[in-house]
Amino acid sequence: MNIIVEDLGLIEYESAWKLQDRYAAEIAEGKRPATLLLLEHPHVYTFGRSGRQDNLLWSEAQLKEKDIAVHWVDRGGDVTYHGPGQLVGYPLFPLGEVNSNDRIPRADYVGYIRKLEKALIASLARFGLVTGQRKGMTGVWIQANVHSRCPRCSPEDRKKPAKIAAIGVKVDARGVSRHGFALNVNPDMEYWDGIVACGLQDEPIVSLADLFLESPSMEKVKHEVALTFKEIFED
Numbered sequence: 001m002n003i004i005v006e007d008l009g010l011i012e013y014e015s016a017w018k019l020q021d022r023y024a025a026e027i028a029e030g031k032r033p034a035t036l037l038l039l040e041h042p043h044v045y046t047f048g049r050s051g052r053q054d055n056l057l058w059s060e061a062q063l064k065e066k067d068i069a070v071h072w073v074d075r076g077g078d079v080t081y082h083g084p085g086q087l088v089g090y091p092l093f094p095l096g097e098v099n100s101n102d103r104i105p106r107a108d109y110v111g112y113i114r115k116l117e118k119a120l121i122a123s124l125a126r127f128g129l130v131t132g133q134r135k136g137m138t139g140v141w142i143q144a145n146v147h148s149r150c151p152r153c154s155p156e157d158r159k160k161p162a163k164i165a166a167i168g169v170k171v172d173a174r175g176v177s178r179h180g181f182a183l184n185v186n187p188d189m190e191y192w193d194g195i196v197a198c199g200l201q202d203e204p205i206v207s208l209a210d211l212f213l214e215s216p217s218m219e220k221v222k223h224e225v226a227l228t229f230k231e232i233f234e235d
Contacts, residue, residue, distance in 0.1 A: 001034045001094065003234055005226045008039035010084065013046065013071055020178050023092050028174035036229055037090040038222050041082040044069040045195055048077035048168050055079045058194035068194070075179035077138070077168035079195045085187035085207075087221055089180045091116070093233065096175035109171055113138060115232065116181055120165050123183075123228040127208070127216055131164060139198070140165035140183075142206060150210040162204040166197070183225070184208065186215045 008016065016039060026032035045056065045068060055078055056070070063070065082088055095112055117133050120140045124131045131142045141161045153162070165183040172178060184207035192205050209215035 001233065001235055003034045003036055003093075003230055005036045005038060005230075007222060008037055010040045010042065013041050013044045013069060013082065016041070016088075016090065017071075017073065020090055020092060024172060024174070024176040024178060027092055027094055027176050028172075034094060034233070035092045036226065037092065038226065039088050039090075040084050040086060040218070041088060042069070043067055043081075043083040043191060044071060045079055045081055046070075046075075047072045047079045048075045050076065051078045055196040056194070057196065062194065066191070066194075068191070073179070075168040075170045077166075078198050080166050080168065080182060080197055081187075081191050081195060082182055083187050083191055085185055085209075085218070087183040087185050087218060087225065089183070089225065089229075091177055091180050091229070091233070093177045094175055095171055095177055109169075112171075112177065113167060113169060116167055116169070117165075119229050119232045120181060120183060120225075122232065123221075123225045124164070126224045126228070127212075127221075129208075129211065134161060138167050139163050140167075142211070150206055153204060153206070153210070160204055162206040163197075164206055164208070183221070185218055185221050 016037065023032060023035055027034065043066065051072060117140055121131050129142065131140050134141050142164050144160055165181055167181045168179050170178040184205065186209040187207055189207060197205060
């Protein structure tokens with residue numbers, strides 16, 4: 001498939017969600033090529049289909065004080081955070097074909113998630129970072145010895161692999177993927193204190209800014225991610 005990349009800049013979560021619906025319908029009808037949306041969101045917590053309310057730790061008053069929206073959405077996974085300084089990618093890709101005998105499109109959905117992880121791993125390698133997958137977990141992780149100098153990480157956190165990118169997806173009834181990944185470039189990490197991210201207790205989370213004296217710019221990261229996704233997903 002051929003992929004086009006659209007940079008939406010900073011966009012409200014609900015606006016991007018509606019845009020995904022419109023673009024996915026156009027892709028399913030053959031009116032639009034596969035599309036990768038790259039963007040940032042204002043502060044928002046989103047809960048996926050496996051979300052648990054008790055994984056939201058901040059009160060209504062704290063959410064209002066910090067101007068955080070909350071949405072329950074149709075992707076997989078539990079709760080995650082999006083905000084300025086975090087690169088969010090929504091790959092709207094046709095993954096499977098539907099015929100009259102199929103209730104859902106036939107496609108390797110787990111393989112698609114693994115491929116997303118590999119694309120992010122390859123993107124981060126462009127910055128000299130060695131990252132990887134963890135068995136039984138979704139997302140992209142960095143080894144403890146790599147982030148051991150993270151200035152804000154606790155001594156215990158520095159002994160564990162840390163998550164640098166989260167993934168949560170949906171494939172609709174016409175076989176088009178929605179939602180996608182969130183890569184921490186230089187966000188305000190305080191906002192993760194308000195949730196049990198992805199429902200995982202005591203798992204450290206880091207950003208590129210934690211790993212470099214000077215964090216790569218968002219524009220540079222977008223450029224490298226776009227190149228890598230085209231290399232990996234285009235036919």
